[in-house]
Amino acid sequence: xxxxxxxxxxxxxxxxxxxxxxxxxxxxxxxxxxxxxxxxxxxxxxxxxxxxxxxxxxxxxxxxxxxxxxxxxxxxxxxxxxxxxxxxx
Numbered sequence: 001x002x003x004x005x006x007x008x009x010x011x012x013x014x015x016x017x018x019x020x021x022x023x024x025x026x027x028x029x030x031x032x033x034x035x036x037x038x039x040x041x042x043x044x045x046x047x048x049x050x051x052x053x054x055x056x057x058x059x060x061x062x063x064x065x066x067x068x069x070x071x072x073x074x075x076x077x078x079x080x081x082x083x084x085x086x087x088x089x
Contacts (some may be wrong), residue, residue, distance in 0.1 A: 001087050001088070005087060009080070012076065013076075016072060016073065016076045019072060020069045020072060020073060023061050023065040023069070024058055024061055024062070024065075027057050027058055027060075027061040028054050028057070028058055030057075031050070031053050031054050031057045032050055032054060034053075035049060035050040035053055035054075036050065
């Protein structure tokens, strides 16, 4: 196993990680921004107010994008396990 293949595997792992985590993080960011704008407009300074909308929106995003994320991770793992003999020999 040469250094180039190790770097390629690491790069692919980081790309998959970013692609899988992006929908959840962007959802939390968007909902947090909307709640903070609402809090600023109404002058409600409750720290726990943003927790429930973020929780429900991330749950909804898991339902919507969950199959895609799972399929992406399974494809990566399948490619990784399939290439083990090539990597060793």
